[in-house]
Amino acid sequence: MLNHNVVIPLDAEEILAEAERSAQTGILVSIDRELHGIIAVSDPLKPGAREVISILKSMKVSSIIVTGDNQGTANAIAKEVGINSVVAEAKPEHKAEKVKELQAAGNVVAMVGDGINDSPALVAADVGMAIGAGTDIAIEAANIVLMKSNLEDVITAIDLSRKTFFRIRLNYFWALGYNALGIPLAAGALFPWTGFRLPPWVAGGAMAASSVSVVCSSLLLKYYKRPKVLETLHIGGKNVKAS
Secondary structure (H helix, E strand, O other): OHHHOOOOOHHHHHHHHHHHHOOOEEEEEEEOOEEEEEEEEOOOOOOOHHHHHHHHHHOOOOOEEEOOOOHHHHHHHHHHHOOOEEEOOOOHHHHHHHHHHHHHOOOOOEEEEOOHHHHHHHHHOOEEEEEOOOOHHHHHHOOEEEOOOOOHHHHHHHHHHHHHHHHHHHHHHHHHHHHHHHHHHHOOOOHHHHOOOOOHHHHHHHHHHHHHHHHHHHHHHHHOOOOHHHOEEEEOOEEEEOO
C-alpha cells in the first residue's frame, strides 16, 4: 500500500496489530489510493492441536512452527498451542533450509504439512508427514500420509515407529545371543571336556527355530495399540473417544 502511495491511518495500524494478536491476517483494501477497509482472515486451528503439542512434549519431541504468515499472527498461534519456537514469513525454500539447519545440529526432523509450500521441507525432512486432506503435491512428497487428517495420528505414527525399532533391536539381541551360544556348541567347543557334540540335525533345527522366533516377534506388532493417552483425548472441553 505504501508503495502505491496509500496513506495508512494510525487507527488502521492498530486494527492490524489487534488482528495479528488474534491470530488473524489483515488485508488492506483501497479504492482510488484511499484506504476503505480492512479484512481479517484466519486459518482456524485443527481440533486438538494444543493437546497434541502437549503430548509430544511429554514424549520429549520438540515442536517448531515454520510458516509463511507474518510474525504477529505466527506468534499468536504459537502461544495458543503452546509452542515457543517460531519462524515466520518463511518462503518454501526457507522452510527446507530450516529443516536442514536442524538436521545439521544433530536432530532427527519430522515435518508435518499440507500445502504446496510445505513440499520442499517435507522432502528435506528425515520423515515427512502430509495431512490427508492436503494438496496432492504435499502427499507425494511425504513419507507418511495421515489419512484421517487428525493431528493425533502424528503421535500414533511416532509411537508406532518407536515400537517397531524396539522390536528390531530386540530381534537383533536374541539372534546375536542365539548364535553366540549355538555356533560354539556346533563347533565342538565343549567336546574336549564333556564329550558333548551338537548333532547336525539339532543345529539345523536350532537355526530354523531362530528364524521362526524372529518372525513371531515381529508379528506381535500386529497387536499394536495406540497410546492410552489418545483413547480419551480431551479436546475443547470434551472427551473424544479415539477410534
